[in-house]
Amino acid sequence: MAEETIFSKIIRREIPADILYQDELVTAFRDITPQAPTHILIIPNHLIPTANDIKASDEKALGRMMSVAAKLAQEEGIAEDGYRLIMNCNQHGGQEVFHIHMHLVGGHQLGRMLSPPA
DSSP states (O other), rough: SSOOOOHHHHTSSSSHHHHHHHHOEEEEEEEESOOOSSSEEEEEEEEOOOOGGOOGHHHHHHHHHHHHHHHHHHTTTTTTTTTEOOOOOHHEEEEOSOOOOEEEEESSSOOOOOOOOO
């Protein structure tokens, strides 16, 4: 797995991003290819490649990701109607960047998350 990702560069502000929140544990920014009116990525500031790599020592950052998601949903005006939090893991889960990240998506009716099996 990579030791450096595009997200690492966003955290350090080496490449531009629309950063909405940043503290010592997490960074949140708008997705460059939004799938909904609100589409924000929330990431830990230290590299955790996949959900399979989470350790007990990561719990504070992961908890902060959740509280920041709720704060941003409120600020974006989507908390009352609802939103979705998504974290993908590995190839079959649809993970594209191997630095865990949570998608906060909302702003319209999202529909079913998964299709029934064929």
